[in-house]
Amino acid sequence: MNFLDNLFKSKQARTSSFNRWPGLINAYRDYLNIDSETEIISLCEGNTPLILSPAIAKACGVPGLKVYIKFEGANPSGSFKDRGMTMAVTKAIASGLRIMICASTGNTSAAAAAYTACARSLGYHDAKCVVLVPDGYIALGKLAQAIIYGSQVIQVAGNFDQALNIVRELADKHPIALVNSVNPDRIEGQKTAAFEVCDQLNGFAPNILCIPVGNAGNISAYWAGFKQYYNFGVSKTKPRMFGFQAAGAAPIVLGKPVENPETIATAIRIGNPASWHMAEAAVKESNGLIDSVTDEEIIEAYKLIHSAQGICCEPASAASVAGLIKVSRQGKIDPEATIVCVLTGHGLKDPQTAIDSSQFSPIKTEASMDSVARALNL
Numbered sequence: 001m002n003f004l005d006n007l008f009k010s011k012q013a014r015t016s017s018f019n020r021w022p023g024l025i026n027a028y029r030d031y032l033n034i035d036s037e038t039e040i041i042s043l044c045e046g047n048t049p050l051i052l053s054p055a056i057a058k059a060c061g062v063p064g065l066k067v068y069i070k071f072e073g074a075n076p077s078g079s080f081k082d083r084g085m086t087m088a089v090t091k092a093i094a095s096g097l098r099i100m101i102c103a104s105t106g107n108t109s110a111a112a113a114a115y116t117a118c119a120r121s122l123g124y125h126d127a128k129c130v131v132l133v134p135d136g137y138i139a140l141g142k143l144a145q146a147i148i149y150g151s152q153v154i155q156v157a158g159n160f161d162q163a164l165n166i167v168r169e170l171a172d173k174h175p176i177a178l179v180n181s182v183n184p185d186r187i188e189g190q191k192t193a194a195f196e197v198c199d200q201l202n203g204f205a206p207n208i209l210c211i212p213v214g215n216a217g218n219i220s221a222y223w224a225g226f227k228q229y230y231n232f233g234v235s236k237t238k239p240r241m242f243g244f245q246a247a248g249a250a251p252i253v254l255g256k257p258v259e260n261p262e263t264i265a266t267a268i269r270i271g272n273p274a275s276w277h278m279a280e281a282a283v284k285e286s287n288g289l290i291d292s293v294t295d296e297e298i299i300e301a302y303k304l305i306h307s308a309q310g311i312c313c314e315p316a317s318a319a320s321v322a323g324l325i326k327v328s329r330q331g332k333i334d335p336e337a338t339i340v341c342v343l344t345g346h347g348l349k350d351p352q353t354a355i356d357s358s359q360f361s362p363i364k365t366e367a368s369m370d371s372v373a374r375a376l377n378l
């Protein structure tokens with residue numbers, strides 16, 4: 001079968017599967033490093049919505065701008081990490097490994113724990129997951145996920161960078177699968193988000209992709225995906241990659257590691273990203289940029305995304321939108337551009353930040369129509 005036949009077949013498979021999405025490995029198998037014999041560990045991740053956002057366009061000061069949200073919070077464990085994790089756990093199980101380990105600011109650990117549970121459901125009863133998280137710096141929902149999915153949680157008295165060093169060393173010395181994004185299988189799975197964006201835009205990449213940057217795996221994966229789709233002739237264009245770090249955790253912007261990273265966006269509270277050089281290459285090759293946004297800018301965008309657009313994301317995700325608003329107010333955006341902002345994780349993971357950052361507080365009344373009417377000044 002030639003390349004075009006394959007392409008046609010996989011496209012047909014994708015379009016005819018909208019009612020029953022088969023998970024991203026099955027949907028994009030032709031573009032991924034996986035053979036047909038391997039048993040897939042999948043929770044039907046991927047196929048997340050691309051949502052047009054007039055509210056963000058307006059906040060950019062360019063009302064006609066086409067800004068879309070790639071809403072990765074719609075994945076099974078509530079973040080983009082599921083894309084990499086279906087691949088990483090699939091490959092780990094196939095190679096005979098049964099213990100998954102990762103360091104995490106919360107989402108990787110939730111996804112690793114979920115896919116390990118999924119492996120158990122397929123008969124790998126001895127599959128186990130161990131997650132190292134920075135003690136006190138992980139959103140409650142993410143901690144709850146790791147626990148309830150049945151992983152062993154270790155709270156480390158240190159930050160993500162220190163935890164990552166520990167798990168790398170452990171995985172070097174023991175037969176354990178390291179499922180952080182330093183594992184190339186993770187990047188392979190995460191590439192599919194770029195494929196989906198091009199499919200959703202009818203065979204074109206956006207002009208600009210805005211994305212939060214923490215450990216820098218995702219920006220690297222998106223760029224690899226856009227390049228591959230372009231080189232295979234599936235997408236006619238490639239985007240400029242715009243990465244945004246939190247100002248208190250912006251090593252790539254500063255050009256040096258940050259020893260004590262600090263930001264309200266705990267998911268990207270990282271001072272020495274593992275995929276630093278790949279991220280820099282993505283920005284350079286795509287004629288993009290990497291910039292930082294303050295916690296105030298992140299929270300402003302976070303509130304806007306919820307109250308003016310109706311999408312629920314976590315603070316780190318809002319860095320992509322905060323960054324777009326920042327650079328468009330600096331006049332760096334062509335008003336004709338099509339832009340995609342990646343919202344990487346679901347807001348329900350971090351209800352505390354939602355409550356703390358909101359100026360609205362509930363009104364308490366007695367349970368009668370009169371009391372409610374009075375409270376509403378009706």
Ligand code: F0G
Pocket residue numbers: 079081103104105106107108109181212213214215216217218219267268314316317344345
């Ligand atoms: N957004 C969210 C919600 C994240 O959880 C992360 C990373 C990022 C953005 C940044 O992506 O690291 O590929 O540059 N979270 C990791 C974790 C570090 O452990 O869950 P990145």
